[in-house]
Amino acid sequence: MVNVGKRSGRPRAGEERLSREAILTAALRIVDDEGIDALTMRRLAATLQVNPMSLYHHLPNKAAVLAGLAELVFAGLELPDPGDAVPWDEQLKEAARAYRNGLRQHPNLALQVLSDTSAVSDVVVVTMEPFYRALDRAGLEPRQIFEAANTLIDFIHGFSLGEASVRAETFELAPDLLTRVRALPADKAPTLKRIVGGLGVEGLAYDFDGGFESGLSTLTAGIAATARRR
Amino acid sequence: MVNVGKRSGRPRAGEERLSREAILTAALRIVDDEGIDALTMRRLAATLQVNPMSLYHHLPNKAAVLAGLAELVFAGLELPDPGDAVPWDEQLKEAARAYRNGLRQHPNLALQVLSDTSAVSDVVVVTMEPFYRALDRAGLEPRQIFEAANTLIDFIHGFSLGEASVRAETFELAPDLLTRVRALPADKAPTLKRIVGGLGVEGLAYDFDGGFESGLSTLTAGIAATARRR
DNA sequence: CTCCTAATCCATACGTTGTACGATTATGTA
DNA sequence: TACATAATCGTACAACGTATGGATTAGGAG
Numbered sequence: 195m196v197n198v199g200k201r202s203g204r205p206r207a208g209e210e211r212l213s214r215e216a217i218l219t220a221a222l223r224i225v226d227d228e229g230i231d232a233l234t235m236r237r238l239a240a241t242l243q244v245n246p247m248s249l250y251h252h253l254p255n256k257a258a259v260l261a262g263l264a265e266l267v268f269a270g271l272e273l274p275d276p277g278d279a280v281p282w283d284e285q286l287k288e289a290a291r292a293y294r295n296g297l298r299q300h301p302n303l304a305l306q307v308l309s310d311t312s313a314v315s316d317v318v319v320v321t322m323e324p325f326y327r328a329l330d331r332a333g334l335e336p337r338q339i340f341e342a343a344n345t346l347i348d349f350i351h352g353f354s355l356g357e358a359s360v361r362a363e364t365f366e367l368a369p370d371l372l373t374r375v376r377a378l379p380a381d382k383a384p385t386l387k388r389i390v391g392g393l394g395v396e397g398l399a400y401d402f403d404g405g406f407e408s409g410l411s412t413l414t415a416g417i418a419a420t421a422r423r424r
Numbered sequence: 425m426v427n428v429g430k431r432s433g434r435p436r437a438g439e440e441r442l443s444r445e446a447i448l449t450a451a452l453r454i455v456d457d458e459g460i461d462a463l464t465m466r467r468l469a470a471t472l473q474v475n476p477m478s479l480y481h482h483l484p485n486k487a488a489v490l491a492g493l494a495e496l497v498f499a500g501l502e503l504p505d506p507g508d509a510v511p512w513d514e515q516l517k518e519a520a521r522a523y524r525n526g527l528r529q530h531p532n533l534a535l536q537v538l539s540d541t542s543a544v545s546d547v548v549v550v551t552m553e554p555f556y557r558a559l560d561r562a563g564l565e566p567r568q569i570f571e572a573a574n575t576l577i578d579f580i581h582g583f584s585l586g587e588a589s590v591r592a593e594t595f596e597l598a599p600d601l602l603t604r605v606r607a608l609p610a611d612k613a614p615t616l617k618r619i620v621g622g623l624g625v626e627g628l629a630y631d632f633d634g635g636f637e638s639g640l641s642t643l644t645a646g647i648a649a650t651a652r653r654r
Numbered sequence: 655c656t657c658c659t660a661a662t663c664c665a666t667a668c669g670t671t672g673t674a675c676g677a678t679t680a681t682g683t684a
Numbered sequence: 685t686a687c688a689t690a691a692t693c694g695t696a697c698a699a700c701g702t703a704t705g706g707a708t709t710a711g712g713a714g
Contacts, residue, residue, distance in 0.1 A: 210691070235672065245693045247673075252691095256672065309535050309589050319605055319616065326615040336622030345639035349575065352538075352582030359539050375549060385556040386549065392566030409575035416646030442662080465701060475664045477702075482662095486701065657714080664707075671700070681690075 211244055214252045218262045225263065225302050233259070263303055264310040268318050271296040275324040278331070283414040286328035290350060290410055297354045304358030308351050322347070333421045342417050349409055357402055441474055444482045448492045455493065455532050463489070493533055494540040498548050501526040505554040508561070513644040516558035520580060520640055527584040534588030538581050552577070563651045572647050579639055587632055 220241050224233050235256055239246040253259050273289040273296075280288070297304060322343060329339040375383075375390050450471050454463050465486055469476040483489050503519040503526075510518070527534060552573060559569040605613075605620050 212691080234670080236670085247675095247694080248692050250673075305535065305539050308585055320608065320613045323613045323616055326613075326619055330615050330619070336619045339619050340623065341635055341638040342642060344635055345579065345642050348582030348586060348639060349579045350582065351585055352578035352580065355538055355581055355585065356578060378550065383550045383553045383556075385560050386553055389556055389560070389566045389569050393570065405571060405574055408571040409578060412572060412575050412646035412650060413642060414646070415649040416642035416644070419645035419649060420642060464699080466699080477665085477704095478663050480702075655714100657712105659710105659712080661710080662708085664705105666704090666706100668703080669701095672698095674697085675695090676693105677695100678693075679691085681688105683688085684686080 212242065212248055212252055214262070217242065217249060217252055217259070218266050221259055222263055222266060222300070222303075226300055229302050230306065235259075260306050261310055264307045267296070267300055267303055267307050268321065270299070271321050273321060273324045275327060277327075282328045282331035283418065285331070286325065286346070286414060286417075287410045289324040289328065290346060291406075293347075293350055294354060294406060297350070298357065301358045304354055308355055329417070332417060334417070338420060342420070346413055349413060353406055353409065442472065442478055442482055444492070447472065447479060447482055448489070448496055451489055452493055452496060452530070452533075456530055459532050460536065465489075490536050491540055494537045497526070497530055497533055497537050498551065500529070501551050503551060503554045505557060507557075512558045512561035513648065515561070516555065516576070516644060516647075517640045519554035519558065520576060521636075523577075523580055524584060524636060527580070528587065531588045534584055538585055559647070562647060564647070568650060572650070576643055579643060583636055583639060 217238065221233055221238055224237065224241065235249055236246050238259070239249055242249075249259075253262065271293065273292045276285050276288055297307065300307070325343045325346060326339055329342050334342060375386060378387060380387060447468065451463055451468055454467065454471065465479055466476050468489070469479055472479075479489075483492065501523065503522045506515050506518055527537065530537070555573045555576060556569055559572050564572060605616060608617060610617060
């Protein structure tokens with residue numbers, strides 16, 4: 195079969211249409227714009243105006259594309275470090291807020307990023323440096339720093355997972371969850387029902403920002419207690 | 425085409441080969457044994473000795489199967505409630521441990537369970553009752569109880585996600601992560617490098633149980649501080 | 655008992671997906 | 685110039701989810 199419209203074969207120097215980065219960038223745009231299910235190798239190749247099989251010379255398979263996207267998101271993270279200008283707990287919170295915000299940049303990718311452990315490379319660990327700095331200033335020992343950082347990171351991951359899931363769904367069930375709780379038989383969850391009763395009307399819409407800050411305060415308070423105990 | 429081997433048509437009462445539960449049970453076994461990717465409608469039908477299309481009379485599509493699995497796992501959760509026999513923080517920890525263990529029962533399903541918000545139904549909220557009971561005993565106000573419970577749950581989710589991901593992967597990168605950190609240039613992450621230096625050799629293998637307990641202690645300490653502040 | 659309806663299951667088929675294989679063409683090195 | 689290598693393309697295949705429609709038969713209505 196003769197090639198009529200497009201050129202085939204190896205392109206001239208400087209005319210390569212593809213590269214790992216170009217592919218990943220295009221993939222990220224597709225995922226951000228249309229969701230993770232819209233990302234197929236064919237669709238990706240089409241937006242790059244390239245034959246689907248050409249992608250496989252730069253990435254071994256689709257899993258590698260997804261892993262590369264997770265890596266890309268992590269690489270884009272930059273946690274600020276206000277340093278000694280603020281108390282250690284504020285330093286810690288500021289880095290945590292930035293981490294959460296970074297994960298929120300690409301909600302359609304959250305699940306992939308949070309579950310892809312191959313993305314847990316040197317890059318990621320190094321990114322967390324501000325966490326270790328702040329915890330060091332708090333007066334923790336090495337092992338305590340390590341564990342406290344992991345606890346904080348786990349909280350952020352769990353929080354981000356919930357946040358991303360709610361945004362991804364049709365947002366139908368969540369809003370009226372509390373009203374349905376009110377309708378539960380009293381013997382099933384008495385404490386829960388009492389709590390909901392004491393929440394007031396404004397409690398019906400969950401406040402993600404407030405929830406996150408509350409978690410941060412609880413964690414820093416707990417870490418402070420550990421530091422005080424030596 | 426005449427049906428020779430198998431029976432066809434509507435089965436006699438009580439002789440139905442399929443049901444929502446039977447399908448989900450078989451699906452759960454496949455996922456547990458061979459991973460989430462092994463679950464296809466054809467494979468599922470084969471293990472039930474049934475035509476693939478028969479499944480669609482009990483579940484509308486594959487997404488419903490996955491959602492049903494998440495629901496199944498949640499329904500199987502039972503958080504113990506030692507009640508007033510122990511201090512509130514131990515009561516809280518005990519429920520948290522049970523929650524984590526419940527999620528660990530089906531590691532191949534963790535991602536699905538943790539990200540499927542449609543599973544966040546009445547059942548789930550009611551399951552969390554021991555959390556609310558313990559936090560109530562701690563002396564928190566309704567809104568604080570709500571927020572503290574969410575923080576704890578988010579931590580458990582994040583922790584479980586990491587735990588499941590590591591188990592699911594080939595377990596190649598994680599073990600030598602710390603050794604690679606040691607090899608990093610000193611100016612990239614000085615605090616991290618110092619912490620790792622102070623961890624000792626046994627720190628190279630991450631201790632999930634220890635990490636979880638550490639997180640629980642940090643959280644309960646933080647909650648106690650909130651309770652003390654009124 | 656007879657007819658109708660609805661439940662259950664099956665056979666076939668379609669469009670889409672990831673990607674294996676081989677051919678084609680340019681580059682860089684010997 | 686000769687040749688290994690790299691980048692792209694064309695074709696093809698197996699597996700997937702599931703739409704459609706038909707076959708069989710249990711159970712309810714008359």
